[in-house]
Amino acid sequence: MIRRLLPLLLPAFLIAAAPASMADVQLKDARAEAQAKALMETLRCLVCQGQSIADSDADMARDMRSLVRQRIAAGETPEQVRGWLVERYGDYVSYDPPFSGATAALWFTPLLLLVGGIAVARLSFRRRRG
Known part of the structure; x- marks a missing residue:
């Protein structure tokens, strides 16, 4: 039974671990990486609350860095990524709430x-x- 489930569960474990492991992998495009880093400096870590996601070592901040990089790499603008994060986590995620x-x-x-x-x-x- 376990041998039958292992091939099905292994990809799920790899996918679940991927965002955290890719969180600090820089984008190949230097301009996109600069945009991502600038955006990360303006977003509050929801765990630490006193640090930006760029400075925080919390798992959630790592996941948020990964999401920012993935969305910037997919062609979204920093404003679109910020809008998505604010929609998902609320205005508190931004150091400059409207x-x-x-x-x-x-x-x-x-x-x-x-x-x-x-x-x-x-x-x-x-x-x-x-």
């Missing part, structure tokens, strides 16, 4: 924290003077 109702907190929270910090500092200095 402004919308869902991402408003990402845009305004740093500003609100800055204003709040200035207000706390001013109140603290006023209390010390008076």
